[in-house]
Amino acid sequence: MRHPHTNLATASSSNPRSRELRGNDKTVSIGSRKRTTKTRELIENCYRTVLETSSSAIMLLSPDSIILGWNRSAEAISGWITNEVLGRSYVELFVPKEARAPFMMKLAQVTSGKEVRGLKIPLQARTGSRTMLSWNISRVLGTHGNLIGLMAIGSPVIPDTGIEEEFRLAYTQLLTEARRAEKVAEAERCRISRELHDEFGQTLTGLKFDLSWFSKKLSQAPAPTDSTHLLNKIQAMSGSVDALLESLHATVAALRPAMLDDLGLVPALECLAATFQLRTGVQCALDVAPDVSSLELPSETSTALFRVAQELLTNVMRHAAASQVRMRLCRSVGHVTLEVTDNGKGIPNERATLPHSFGLRGMHERASLLGGHFHIAGSSRAGTTACLSLPIAGYGAP
Ligand SMILES: Nc1ncnc2c1ncn2[C@@H]1O[C@H](COP(=O)(O)OP(=O)(O)O)[C@@H](O)[C@H]1O
Numbered sequence: 001m002r003h004p005h006t007n008l009a010t011a012s013s014s015n016p017r018s019r020e021l022r023g024n025d026k027t028v029s030i031g032s033r034k035r036t037t038k039t040r041e042l043i044e045n046c047y048r049t050v051l052e053t054s055s056s057a058i059m060l061l062s063p064d065s066i067i068l069g070w071n072r073s074a075e076a077i078s079g080w081i082t083n084e085v086l087g088r089s090y091v092e093l094f095v096p097k098e099a100r101a102p103f104m105m106k107l108a109q110v111t112s113g114k115e116v117r118g119l120k121i122p123l124q125a126r127t128g129s130r131t132m133l134s135w136n137i138s139r140v141l142g143t144h145g146n147l148i149g150l151m152a153i154g155s156p157v158i159p160d161t162g163i164e165e166e167f168r169l170a171y172t173q174l175l176t177e178a179r180r181a182e183k184v185a186e187a188e189r190c191r192i193s194r195e196l197h198d199e200f201g202q203t204l205t206g207l208k209f210d211l212s213w214f215s216k217k218l219s220q221a222p223a224p225t226d227s228t229h230l231l232n233k234i235q236a237m238s239g240s241v242d243a244l245l246e247s248l249h250a251t252v253a254a255l256r257p258a259m260l261d262d263l264g265l266v267p268a269l270e271c272l273a274a275t276f277q278l279r280t281g282v283q284c285a286l287d288v289a290p291d292v293s294s295l296e297l298p299s300e301t302s303t304a305l306f307r308v309a310q311e312l313l314t315n316v317m318r319h320a321a322a323s324q325v326r327m328r329l330c331r332s333v334g335h336v337t338l339e340v341t342d343n344g345k346g347i348p349n350e351r352a353t354l355p356h357s358f359g360l361r362g363m364h365e366r367a368s369l370l371g372g373h374f375h376i377a378g379s380s381r382a383g384t385t386a387c388l389s390l391p392i393a394g395y396g397a398p
């Protein structure tokens, strides 16, 4: 510590004797004056080393904030050298204007005997940059109890990055959980679809055969008197079974498009486009870039692409009043992208940018679960374009 008072290092307590006791009492009992001086020098050297090597800014101030001495860290943090600041006001040189009054108030409190702990006041360096310091300030008394000055120790406040890290971890855990839940849900859909197909499909098909057997029998001679009535009834029942079978197939396909597993993404999308066109009369084209067909996508990626295509086509059917839809599947560096464009009335801007409804939210969630992006935009003249882009590990530049 470079300061004009050589006894500072041994007298920084509010109790004038507390620091002295350890060194003095021992040495007095030894009884040699020479050894007392040596021990004191040793202790002073220790204190000086501690002060000089501390990473905190340590300074001795007068009650009205005149700098009487400081250590190397204070020099480093402030950007001023010792000779430039000795005898000048710390508050005027280093404390930002808005913090001067509170700082001076605390100095007055310390002077009157009250210690200050953890006072957060920034130090404004020579360059203008500010370092937030947490100050502990206490009185420094001489051997006779006289006030030498105020010892101010300012430790840099380290920003709490722990909270950020905790958020990051929690978000990663949430994503992992959501991904797991999505996988479980997909497996469950798969199971239900199989059960429905096997259980209901077979029973209904059996029923349909029985009905046609009855129908044949009744048509054969000799026919009962009311056979026409019975035949009409059977035909109506057969029609109901047909309708049920059709709706069962649609449900099974919606729960888990078997083709996605059996044939892969591209044929499943082709089938989706063809079914959409047949059902709605809206022209639906599918372009697949040649280098996409050969990609081996993980099942969760192709499922997400298929589900989003399904939802986007449903939206076109329900909201767009379009006459044409185009689906494009292509590949860029490390990504596979599905783009669906219609020439309808265009999604309103507020719906696209603040997706509160389940369909759009679901598509955003699917994308972020897999580390990808979903974007949708529309204009009343150009229709709507939606784009899902998902990362494909291990596929760099095409
Ligand atoms: N292709 C589209 N063309 C025009 N409007 C659309 C289109 N897709 C979505 N929208 C609008 O965005 C809204 C949100 O869509 P979505 O989240 O799928 O919910 P939902 O289909 O259940 O209404 C729709 O209600 C509709 O107003």
Ligand SMILES: [Mg+2]
Binding pocket: 311, 314, 315, 359, 360
């Ligand atoms: Mg929808």
